[in-house]
Amino acid sequence: MPTPEHSASATPAWIITGPTSGIGRRTALELAEHGIVVLVGRDPNKLEEVEAEINARAGGHAISVVCDFSDITSVRRAAAQIVALGLPLAGMLNNAGIMPNRADRTPQGWDLAYTTNHLGPFALTETLIPHLPDHANVIFTCSGVEDPERKPAVTAGFRGARYISAEASARGEWQPGGSSKPGFDAYATSKQGNLATVLSFARETPRLRFIAVEPGFNPGTGLGRDANPALRFLAKYVLAPLAPLIKYWSTPKRAARLLAGVLTSQPHPSGVYYDENGKPMLGSAQVRDPAFSDRVVAETRALLAQVPSDTR
Template identity: 70%
Template sequence: MAKTGSGERKAYIITGPTSGIGYRTALELAKHGTVVLVGRNQGKLDDVQKTVERAGRHAVAVVCDVSDLASVRRAAAEIIALGLPLAGLVNNAGLLEMRATKNAQGWDTAFATNHLGPFVLTEALMPHLPDGANVVFLCSAVEDPERKPAVVAGFRGGRYISAEASARGEWKPGGSTQPGADAYATSKQCNLATVMAFARETPRLRFNAVEPGFSPATGLSRDANVFLRLLGKYVLGLLAPFIKYWSTPARAAKVVTNALLNESGETGVYYDERGQSMLGSTQVHDPKFQDRVVAETRALLSTVLT
């Protein structure tokens, strides 16, 4: 188990730090220690690192495609080899696909990016985090079929059948008619179930979740057309602070940072876009469901040779 000396600069890991909420959170975390930037694109990582360093702070870049489990394992080994006093992890990277694709293992890319990759990274780094360290997963209320704003937006909640079915891109019938919605909601359902199960399994660490609110200025759907991306960034993004359940990357970054630096000892908490505790779906709060998701995820991952 890792220990962090009081005189050392703490290091905080964040995935998906090159845009949106991840970018803003990386800049916030850099105020408190070294930020370990984990992302797919070396050039974009370098740009964020330079931005951090121009402010007189410290950053390290680690290239990793979170959808590729072999890449995740290599990145985890690289992070550990840095020898930094690791103090926390933010699983921020996420993807909403308009059309289903497959990852390097032949599994659904959205499910791999949003659930499997963060799961592998977290389990690889947990032994190297000090007692009391916080691990934060960015989740989404669209996993809850009773969440009215999500239903209005076309989501029908998480559609989990099993980890294997999700990896194949198969979801419980009766879901959304919108492409990618069931994959996204189900992966976020698994994120939240994982947080709750890990919080019970490993009490020496703190596992919490954040619902960052709808931030139209993020790069969540990278295959959306140019018009929709510009609309989200320059029009809807300006309206976000004035609409219930909406947020901005800067505001969400503060909630995520507060959750990661929280020294209260809280674990298994789900924070909303204002930093207040909230409830997820009835299903995801069932310990039996949480344990099933984790057990089936581990069984699925054990089949992958890297």
């Protein structure tokens, strides 16, 4: 399929998912300085709020698209809506994500975290790739917790990604020897799916730039919303103010600057993985094996192909 052509002077449009909270909300506001922002989120009221905030700024232009990443049909519909907008798409940031502390299911019966964090964003990206111009940046907000050797993640209770297969992940099954904390294996495996996607897509589609960003530990965002009230209070009022002082930690403001800066700048090597300071870092030994990341991508595609197309 030919790539879309827009005049060089057209205002670029940046797609961001999960722009209604935490890192994504801050990043959407940053992106408003660089062109049109396509806000992709599940909650129409929250989307409307961010959209209004951007549109109230001089030169601000935001457009919302409702999309529930835990529902592949909703994702496909949203992708079609984004294409139908006919905007000069310039790049996309896959940022939406959850870290539930119990195993939950989508209405279709798949693991909620794995679907929301990996399968849905994969489906959106794959559908939009043909509509992105050459050299466009496609970012996934990843997480170092996929690496069983990453010390701060291990200290927090993670045991790295526990991938068996995409089908097993969708069933909520993980390699034995994982975390004792509920939800951690699903989260780590889903975030490894993001990184595997970046690495494999970079080889498959060299005309685009696929980039992984580990935004640092950002205490106090909505990611920990399932934690008990005492922990949420601690994260927001005690840990968040300390974040600028601690290695591997960050703040939504800083993470947003990094993400918006990477998304809107050129050139980046495709397949690069940046840390919270924008320095290249390495993923786990497992995900760095091209045969492994290609397998994750092939199995993800086969799984998504089982979801019937929406005929409405």
